[in-house]
Amino acid sequence: xxxxxxxxxxxxxxxxxxxxxxxxxxxxxxxxxxxxxxxxxxxxxxxxxxxxxxxxxxxxxxxxxxxxxxxxxxxxxxxxxxxxxxxxxxxxxxxxxxxxxxxxxxxxxxxxxxxxxxxxxxxxxxxxxxxxxxxxxxxxxxxxxxxxxxxxxxxxxxxxxxxxxxxxxxxxxxxxxxxxxxxxxxxxxxxxxxxxxxxxxxxxxxxxxxxxxxxxxxxxxxxxxxxxxxxxxxxxxxxxxxxxxxxxxxxxxxxxxxxxxxxxxxxxxxxxxxxxxxxxxxxxxxxxxxxxxxxxxxxxxxxxxxxxxxxxxxxxxxxxxxxxxxxxxxxxxxxxxxxxxxxxxxxxxxxxxxxxxxxxxxxxxxxxxxxxxxxxxxxxxxxxxxxxxxx
Amino acid sequence: xxxxxxxxxxxxxxxxxxxxxxxxxxxxxxxxxxxxxxxxxxxxxxxxxxxxxxxxxxxxxxxxxxxxxxxxxxxxxxxxxxxxxxxxxxxxxxxxxxxxxxxxxxxxxxxxxxxxxxxxxxxxxxxxxxxxxxxxxxxxxxxxxxxxxxxxxxxxxxxxxxxxxxxxxxxxxxxxxxxxxxxxxxxxxxxxxxxxxxxxxxxxxxxxxxxxxxxxxxxxxxxxxxxxxxxxxxxxxxxxxxxxxxxxxxxxxxxxxxxxxxxxxxxxxxxxxxxxxxxxxxxxx
Numbered sequence: 001x002x003x004x005x006x007x008x009x010x011x012x013x014x015x016x017x018x019x020x021x022x023x024x025x026x027x028x029x030x031x032x033x034x035x036x037x038x039x040x041x042x043x044x045x046x047x048x049x050x051x052x053x054x055x056x057x058x059x060x061x062x063x064x065x066x067x068x069x070x071x072x073x074x075x076x077x078x079x080x081x082x083x084x085x086x087x088x089x090x091x092x093x094x095x096x097x098x099x100x101x102x103x104x105x106x107x108x109x110x111x112x113x114x115x116x117x118x119x120x121x122x123x124x125x126x127x128x129x130x131x132x133x134x135x136x137x138x139x140x141x142x143x144x145x146x147x148x149x150x151x152x153x154x155x156x157x158x159x160x161x162x163x164x165x166x167x168x169x170x171x172x173x174x175x176x177x178x179x180x181x182x183x184x185x186x187x188x189x190x191x192x193x194x195x196x197x198x199x200x201x202x203x204x205x206x207x208x209x210x211x212x213x214x215x216x217x218x219x220x221x222x223x224x225x226x227x228x229x230x231x232x233x234x235x236x237x238x239x240x241x242x243x244x245x246x247x248x249x250x251x252x253x254x255x256x257x258x259x260x261x262x263x264x265x266x267x268x269x270x271x272x273x274x275x276x277x278x279x280x281x282x283x284x285x286x287x288x289x290x291x292x293x294x295x296x297x298x299x300x301x302x303x304x305x306x307x308x309x310x311x312x313x314x315x316x317x318x319x320x321x322x323x324x325x326x327x328x329x330x331x332x333x334x335x336x337x338x339x340x341x342x343x344x345x346x347x348x349x350x351x352x353x354x355x356x357x358x359x360x361x362x363x364x365x366x367x368x369x370x371x372x373x374x375x376x377x378x379x380x381x382x383x384x385x386x387x388x389x390x391x
Numbered sequence: 392x393x394x395x396x397x398x399x400x401x402x403x404x405x406x407x408x409x410x411x412x413x414x415x416x417x418x419x420x421x422x423x424x425x426x427x428x429x430x431x432x433x434x435x436x437x438x439x440x441x442x443x444x445x446x447x448x449x450x451x452x453x454x455x456x457x458x459x460x461x462x463x464x465x466x467x468x469x470x471x472x473x474x475x476x477x478x479x480x481x482x483x484x485x486x487x488x489x490x491x492x493x494x495x496x497x498x499x500x501x502x503x504x505x506x507x508x509x510x511x512x513x514x515x516x517x518x519x520x521x522x523x524x525x526x527x528x529x530x531x532x533x534x535x536x537x538x539x540x541x542x543x544x545x546x547x548x549x550x551x552x553x554x555x556x557x558x559x560x561x562x563x564x565x566x567x568x569x570x571x572x573x574x575x576x577x578x579x580x581x582x583x584x585x586x587x588x589x590x591x592x593x594x595x596x597x598x599x600x601x602x603x604x605x606x607x608x609x610x611x612x613x614x615x616x617x618x619x620x621x622x623x624x625x626x627x628x629x630x631x632x633x634x635x636x637x638x639x640x641x642x643x644x645x646x647x648x649x650x651x652x653x654x655x656x657x658x659x660x661x662x663x664x665x666x667x668x669x670x671x672x673x674x675x676x
Contacts, residue, residue, distance in 0.1 A: 025500075102639030109437070134437070201539065243625050249542045250624060264520060379435055382641055390458070390628030391636035 054141070054310040059087050061307075062315070063100070063119040065299070066092040066254050067277045068171065070331035076324050083318065086311060091116070096207050096253025097125040104304065108136040113306015118315065120170050124210035124297040124371040126382070128167060129160035137166045137302045141313040147320035147338075155298065155337045159373050167300035168316045169337035171273075171329065174360070174368060175211050175295040178260055178270035181284040187267040189291045190219035194242040202266035204259075205239065207251040209385040210371040212239065212269060214295040218369065224295065227375040232384075240388050251389050260285065272357045273334040289367050296368040298337065326352075333357040430648035439644060447649040455633050455650060459657065462629040465544070465619075466612035469551040473559040473608050474601065476552070481563035481600075482593075485570075496564065499557050507554065511621050514550050515541065518622070547627045550618035555611065559604040566600025567593070602669055610658055630654055 069090065070076055077088045094100045100121070104114045108131075121127045131137045142148055151168070161167045179187040183202065187193050193203055205212045213235045214224040220238070222231035242248045249265075257274050259265045261282045275287035301319075303312045318324060319338075326344035329336035330352045342359060345352040356364050375381055396403070430447055432439040452459075484495050502510055517524055518540040528534040540546055570593060578588040616631030630650065637647035 098640045102635075105639065105642070201542070246624070246626075248625075262521075379641075383643070386636050386641055387454070388625070389636075390625035391632045 054144075056084070056086060056314060057117075057308045057311045058085065059089060060118070060311050060315055061089045061091070061116045063091045063093055063116045064170070065094045065120060067257060067274045068092070068120075068299075068332055068334070070328045072327075072331060076319070076327055079324065080315060080318050084314060086314070088315070094120055094253075095255055097122055097127045098207055099253055101127050101130070104136075108305055109134070111305060114304050115306070116304055117307035117312040118301050119304055120299045120301055122208070122210075122297050122299050123158055123160065124214070124295065124376065125208055126373075126376040128158075128300055128302065129373070129377065131302055131304075132160055132166050136305055138305065138307060138309050139165050140168065140303065140316065141309050144310055144313040145317040145320070147317045150320045150322065150339045152337050152339055158298070158300075161300075167302050168320070170299040170301050170319075171332065171334035172296060172298040172337060173334045174272040174289060174357075175215055175297070176270060176272060176287055176289045177215075177267060178256075178275045178285060178287045179267035180260060180263060180265065180282070181286060182263060183266035186286065186288070188288060190215055193267055193269075194238060194247055199266045200245070200247050201249050202264070203242070203248050204250045204252045204256045204265055204268040205242075205248055206256075206269050207253055207389065209382065210297070210376050211295060212251075213375075213385070214369070214371050215269060215290060215293075218293040218295075219290065221292070224369050224375075225372050227372045232375065232381055236384055236388055243388060243390075273332045276333040276357060277331075289364065293367050293369055296365075296370060329358050335360065426648045426651060429644050430652055432645045434645075436642035436644070444645060447645045448653060451646050451649045452653060455630065458628055458630045458633050459653065461627070462613050462615075462631065462654075463657070463661070465548050465551060465627075465629060466609050466615070468548050469555065469612050470559070470605050470609045472548070472552045473556055474605065477556060477560040477563055477604065478601075481560050481567050485564055485567035496561075499560050503557060507617060510554060511550055511617050514546070514553070514622060518546050518549075541622065542624045544623070544627055546622040547618050547629075550622045551612050551615055554615075554618065555608045558607040558611070562603040562607060563597065563600040566597045566603070570596045598669075605665075606662070610662075613658055614654060 074082075077090055081087055093103075100119070104119070107114050121131065148164075148168075151164070155169050156164065158164075158167075177187050177190070177193055179185075184196075184198055187196070187199070193199065213232070216235040216238055217224045217227065217231055220231065220234050222228075222234065239248070252268070254271075254274070256265060256268045256270060257278060260268055260270065260275075261278045263282075270287055272287060275285050279285050301312075301316055303309055319328070322338050322340040322344045325336040325338040326341045326348055328334075329341060330345050330348050333355065335358060342353055345358065352358055360368070428441065429439070431441060431444050433442045433444040433447070434440050480499075484492050488495055516522055519525065520539050520541065525534060525540055528540075529536065534540070574592055574596070575588055578592045583591065613629075614631045614634075616629055616635050619627050619629045619632050634647050634650050634654070637643045637650065
C-alpha cells in the first residue's frame, strides 16, 4: 500500500531526538523526587573519636511517634539547642513499630545507617529485643549521661536490655478505648467496641499485636502476661469475627488520631496521651481504660547503626533532667520515667499531679497489665496476627 | 577491526543485543535466580538454610489463594474499566482533537509527576464521608445514609483504575493515531455508516493498542498493594500486601519469595491464555 509515511521513514536524527525527549519526560519526575529526597537522607556518620572528649555533631536526627513531645515554646528541643548548640531535626515518622521496622530493616540489616541518631520503639512489641539481638543498635555512652541515675527503679532492667546498655525510656503510656461523643455514647468495653452495631465500619484497632490482643485477652478474662495457645486463639478469633463482620474497618498505627478527631471514626483503640492532646481540636473526644483492664507499655530511645553515639547520649541525658521531662510529660499527658518529675510538674501545672494519665494512682495501676514477651516473639503467633490483617 | 567485523557480519545482531542482554542478565535474571533460591529456603530470620523446601509453595498457595484470586479479580475489573474509559478518550484525542492533542496527552500524563502514594492519598479525601462525592450521591439517594465509599472494594478498584489509566490511554492513542484515515474514507465510500466503519475498520486496527494497554494495566495492577492498603479494609487485601508484609514485617523471606514466583507464574499463565485467544499477530499489528 502506498502509504505516504513509508516514503518518509524515520531518520536516525528523528529517532535520537524523540528518544531523548521521551527518555527525559519519563525519568525527570523520578530524578526530581530523588534529588528532593536525597538531602534529607544525608544523616550523621558515626563520630570517629581520637582520645579525649568526643566531638559532638551539630545536628541530631530524632525519629519519634506523633503527639509525643511538648509543643509550647520554648520547646524542650529549642532548650536543648540553646544549651548545647546542637540543632535537632525531629521527625514524627514512627507510625507503628512494625511499619517503622519495615522501613529500617533494609539498611540496618546491611550494617548501614538510616539517617537518624535516635529512634523510638515500644517494649510491648518484639522489636526492641530484635534490634538488640540483631546488633542493629549501638551502646549508649554512659560517661556523657550523668542523669542516667535519675531513671526510676522500675525501669532499670527490662527483659530486652537488662543492663540498659542500648536504650532509655522515653515515655510510658496506656492502651484504652477512645470514642467520639457526637457519634456514640461511652464505649467502655472491648465487647461493645467489637459488637455494637452503631459503631459498624467506624472502628479501628492497632496493627500492634501486643496492644490489640492484650486488650482482647483481658476482655476474655485471660492473663495477657502469660499467654497460652488457647487464650491467644480465643483473642484472635474475636478480632477475626469483628473484621469479617465489617465492624473493624482498618488496622492502624498512630494514624487513628486524625480520623478520630475528624469524626471518620466513632470509637477505636487509642493511646492514653493522644486523646488528651486531640481534645484541643475536638472537645467531644473521650478516652478510658476498658472495664476489664488495660495494658501499660514504655517507649524506648535507641541509637541505630550510623547514628552518632555521643550526640545522641547527650540528648538522652538532657531529657533525663526532671525539669525537661516534666514539661514533656505534662504537655503530652504521658508517663515519665524520671525521678523527681512530680515536683517539677506541679511547678508547670498545679493540676498535673492529679492527672491520672501522667501520674496514675494505685487504683489505675492495678487495672493495667504488661504483655507477655514470649507471645510477642512467637513467630507462629506473628504469622496468625498478620493473617487476621489480611496479610 | 573493521575487516574482522565485516567478515563476521552474522555477529552484528548479537553485538547489538549484547548491552541489553547484559542489563537483563545482571538486573533481572540473577536477582530472579536468587529469589528462586530464597523460595526454597527454610528457617527463621536471619538464619535461613537452603533445604529444597518446595512445601513453601504449597503452604503459601493454601494460605493465601484468596488474596491471589482477589488480586486477579480486582486487576481484571480495573483493566476493563480502564479500557472502557480510555478508549473514547484516546479516540477523541487521535481523531478529533486537532491542535489540542498534545495538551490533552499532557493532561493524561500530568498526575504522574506526583508520586503514586500521594495520588492515592488524594482519593482518601475524594471518597471521604464528608467529601463532595459521597454528599452528592447521598443527596440523589444512590447511596444510603449509612453506606460509604471509602474502605470498600469499589474504592480499591477505583484507585487501581485511576492509577493505571495512562498505561491504557497512551498505547490506545498511539495505535489509533496510526490508523490511515484513507481506510476510513474508503469504508465510507463503500456505504459504511460511521458505526460500521468504526466496528469493521477502526476497532480491529486498534487491536495492538488494546492488547498492549491491557497488558500494561493488568500485570502491574495484579501486584499492586498501595490502593488496597489505603482505600480498603483487611477484607480487600491483595497478594501484593501479603508479599510486602512477609518481606518487610514478618521477615519471612522464603514464603515471600515463593509467593512472588506464584504471582509471576499465574500472570504468565494468564498471559499465555490471553495471547492464544487474541492471536499473537495482533500484538505486532
